[in-house]
Amino acid sequence: MIKVENKFSNRMVAYYFDASFSFIDTLADKHNCILLTDKNIAELYQSKFSSYKTIVIEAGEAFKQQYTVDTIIQQLIELGADRKTTLVGIGGGVVTDITGYVASVYMRGIDFAFVPTTILAMVDAAIGGKNGIDVGVYKNMVGTINQPKYLLYDFSFLETLPNEQWINGFAEIIKHACIKDALLFQELENNTLDVYKTNKDVLVDLIKKNATLKTDVVVKDEYETSERKLLNFGHTFGHAIENLYQLPHGHAISIGMVIAAKISEEINNLYSDEKERLTQLLQKYGLPIQLNFDKEKVLSILKMDKKRVKEEIDFILLNNIGEAVIMPISLTQVEDLVNQIL
Amino acid sequence: MIKVENKFSNRMVAYYFDASFSFIDTLADKHNCILLTDKNIAELYQSKFSSYKTIVIEAGEAFKQQYTVDTIIQQLIELGADRKTTLVGIGGGVVTDITGYVASVYMRGIDFAFVPTTILAMVDAAIGGKNGIDVGVYKNMVGTINQPKYLLYDFSFLETLPNEQWINGFAEIIKHACIKDALLFQELENNTLDVYKTNKDVLVDLIKKNATLKTDVVVKDEYETSERKLLNFGHTFGHAIENLYQLPHGHAISIGMVIAAKISEEINNLYSDEKERLTQLLQKYGLPIQLNFDKEKVLSILKMDKKRVKEEIDFILLNNIGEAVIMPISLTQVEDLVNQIL
Numbered sequence: 001m002i003k004v005e006n007k008f009s010n011r012m013v014a015y016y017f018d019a020s021f022s023f024i025d026t027l028a029d030k031h032n033c034i035l036l037t038d039k040n041i042a043e044l045y046q047s048k049f050s051s052y053k054t055i056v057i058e059a060g061e062a063f064k065q066q067y068t069v070d071t072i073i074q075q076l077i078e079l080g081a082d083r084k085t086t087l088v089g090i091g092g093g094v095v096t097d098i099t100g101y102v103a104s105v106y107m108r109g110i111d112f113a114f115v116p117t118t119i120l121a122m123v124d125a126a127i128g129g130k131n132g133i134d135v136g137v138y139k140n141m142v143g144t145i146n147q148p149k150y151l152l153y154d155f156s157f158l159e160t161l162p163n164e165q166w167i168n169g170f171a172e173i174i175k176h177a178c179i180k181d182a183l184l185f186q187e188l189e190n191n192t193l194d195v196y197k198t199n200k201d202v203l204v205d206l207i208k209k210n211a212t213l214k215t216d217v218v219v220k221d222e223y224e225t226s227e228r229k230l231l232n233f234g235h236t237f238g239h240a241i242e243n244l245y246q247l248p249h250g251h252a253i254s255i256g257m258v259i260a261a262k263i264s265e266e267i268n269n270l271y272s273d274e275k276e277r278l279t280q281l282l283q284k285y286g287l288p289i290q291l292n293f294d295k296e297k298v299l300s301i302l303k304m305d306k307k308r309v310k311e312e313i314d315f316i317l318l319n320n321i322g323e324a325v326i327m328p329i330s331l332t333q334v335e336d337l338v339n340q341i342l
Numbered sequence: 343m344i345k346v347e348n349k350f351s352n353r354m355v356a357y358y359f360d361a362s363f364s365f366i367d368t369l370a371d372k373h374n375c376i377l378l379t380d381k382n383i384a385e386l387y388q389s390k391f392s393s394y395k396t397i398v399i400e401a402g403e404a405f406k407q408q409y410t411v412d413t414i415i416q417q418l419i420e421l422g423a424d425r426k427t428t429l430v431g432i433g434g435g436v437v438t439d440i441t442g443y444v445a446s447v448y449m450r451g452i453d454f455a456f457v458p459t460t461i462l463a464m465v466d467a468a469i470g471g472k473n474g475i476d477v478g479v480y481k482n483m484v485g486t487i488n489q490p491k492y493l494l495y496d497f498s499f500l501e502t503l504p505n506e507q508w509i510n511g512f513a514e515i516i517k518h519a520c521i522k523d524a525l526l527f528q529e530l531e532n533n534t535l536d537v538y539k540t541n542k543d544v545l546v547d548l549i550k551k552n553a554t555l556k557t558d559v560v561v562k563d564e565y566e567t568s569e570r571k572l573l574n575f576g577h578t579f580g581h582a583i584e585n586l587y588q589l590p591h592g593h594a595i596s597i598g599m600v601i602a603a604k605i606s607e608e609i610n611n612l613y614s615d616e617k618e619r620l621t622q623l624l625q626k627y628g629l630p631i632q633l634n635f636d637k638e639k640v641l642s643i644l645k646m647d648k649k650r651v652k653e654e655i656d657f658i659l660l661n662n663i664g665e666a667v668i669m670p671i672s673l674t675q676v677e678d679l680v681n682q683i684l
């Protein structure tokens with residue numbers, strides 16, 4: 001096991017890599033610890049969780065809504081959770097987002113921690129303290145920024161991860177490479193998903209590299225006034241189509257990155273070759289690169305994106321593979337671009 | 343108008359005393375400002391609010407629940423509220439609690455401000471950043487601690503305040519006197535509610551004194567690890583009976599203070615005379631001093647009080663009028679005390 005401590009604005013967050021799940025007993029009083037997980041994970045790992053108080057929610061983004069929060073809060077009350085309780089979220093991004101949110105508001109805030117069980121949660125969702133829920137089709141409309149006490153990486157959970165979830169996670173890894181790390185992009189070009197699935201050391205190295213990359217960006221700008229915005233690459237159109245078409249997050253983001261690359265080509269001089277490298281890499285990892293969507297509906301959702309301020313949205317565009325830039329674009333220009341290039 | 347700035351952990355909060363409501367236009371872009379108020383205030387002050395986007399909620403503690411938050415969030419989306427929007431809560435404690443909570447989670451946090459319109463909100467609820475909602479009978483079970491940008495005191499709102507709301511507010515004023523200010527207690531003994539209602543200068547002095555007293559306590563201990571707990575005097579039993587019997591907050595707290603004084607007499611050597619002074623003062627200001635409640639039900643709600651940690655609750659007891667102390671009491675002892683002295 002390797003412990004790495006990262007200093008965020010209000011607290012240190014410990015990352016335990018290559019740890020075993022049972023190590024959580026040494027990190028908080030077991031009798032005042034409540035697990036929160038989803039039905040899929042709960043079914044697969046019953047025996048691991050049987051000695052803990054556990055709250056189980058439905059699996060999937062469709063349930064990342066207020067009514068799920070309501071049921072969790074009822075259960076916390078019934079389980080006698082108090083201000084010293086630690087809520088431990090075990091699962092993918094939906095579980096970690098909801099865990100962080102509930103813990104941030106229950107009794108005006110209790111401790112929480114994450115055991116991410118998907119590639120996506122390990123490299124992205126569990127890191128950086130953004131939590132929240134969707135409001136209908138609007139992604140993450142309600143939430144807070146609040147850091148967990150610790151993240152515990154037990155890679156054995158990946159043994160049961162379905163193939164589509166592996167693919168999903170690689171969308172965020174490719175995003176990291178696009179905005180910050182041309183060498184990582186090359187590594188991904190030289191490998192295949194199967195290489196990572198079958199070589200634990202190579203995989204663990206990839207996960208640590210990506211967790212570190214995201215952490216470094218967030219630590220510099222926790223409340224997203226500048227650099228953290230880069231992590232939104234692909235997420236503006238991605239979020240607008242995700243709930244509307246009930247796409248897996250990675251698929252939505254993949255399509256969103258292709259759109260952002262096209263816009264980058266159009267107004268930011270991204271070479272067409274670079275855009276092609278991106279679309280090829282996404283396809284190589286099993287990700288979709290286009291969707292025939294209802295332009296009007298998508299634009300209307302996009303107008304309520306959190307990144308909008310008055311009539312402008314901060315778009316993340318590429319200069320090159322490995323280097324991104326924040327560019328405010330007016331809603332009118334976004335509409336023109338959509339009609340012109342999509 | 344007098345401006346006082348108070349430094350909390352994460353931000354300065356400006357208090358504008360003796361200001362006029364219209365001054366809010368100088369404090370934030372009017373076009374990106376949304377008012378939140380209740381039906382009573384909205385009806386009385388239609389003309390003041392007509393040039394603003396306004397969200398109106400039902401009046402009363404019974405509506406300080408998640409479903410009201412849900413409707414406010416829907417309206418914020420419909421009104422196009424973005425990250426630069428300021429939400430201004432105009433009303434009593436229910437409105438300020440909900441305003442602070444919604445603004446703390448909408449888009450992961452937007453600016454908010456308060457225009458308290460009741461005595462209770464002016465001296466207590468609007469101050470200190472605690473916000474939240476009830477979950478069924480459990481008071482303030484969900485919320486955050488997050489400071490507003492400013493408080494604006496326009497005393498002309500008090501001209502329409504119903505008499506029962508004046509009485510309500512004096513419960514918290516008497517609480518302040520009990521825990522921190524024996525001279526204030528004497529002043530209240532020497533005056534009557536009518537004196538304050540008919541002498542604006544005397545009233546304004548009282549409100550400022552109480553706003554300052556609470557602010558000083560909170561600034562020293564914003565996240566309630568020690569001294570801030572003193573402000574919970576009367577609030578443990580008070581909260582347990584408030585929603586169960588649908589009492590006005592001031593009434594519930596008044597009865598809670600009497601219970602806390604009886605417990606103080608029993609286990610903290612409070613002189614019986616001092617307890618009598620308190621019950622007499624409460625009655626002088628129109629507040630109730632007892633209630634025949636269902637002990638079992640109340641104890642079961644009290645077990646889920648936020649102040650409980652495992653099997654203990656931090657009770658606030660009096661040493662004397664003007665001096666309080668935090669005393670952890672086990673749930674078993676609380677039960678014994680209830681059966682013995684109530």
